[in-house]
Ligand SMILES: [Zn+2]
């Protein structure tokens with residue numbers, strides 16, 4: 064199991080004044096926030112990133128993913144375009160959100 068999953072599990076469900084890196088909304092306005100090493104993404108921004116990945120052609124740029132640190136096709140986050148999420152991490156965050164929702 065990857066480090067991201069462990070960190071994300073630790074943070075989910077712990078109410079703290081965190082802010083989504085994707086949209087800038089704070090934790091009080093957001094149901095669930097999944098964390099990467101230095102970034103946070105909410106359910107809404109995750110769905111948005113998944114949609115942009117599914118576009119033809121996908122709305123990705125070549126940059127470092129803020130969640131796994133790999134450089135590749137990454138969707139920049141809307142509120143802070145210095146950060147982005149790659150397809151692999153979008154899938155991973157999707158799993159985490161699904162698990163969290165079924166609890
Ligand atoms: Zn967001």
Ligand SMILES: [Zn+2]
Nearest residue numbers: 128131149152
């Ligand atoms: Zn990634």
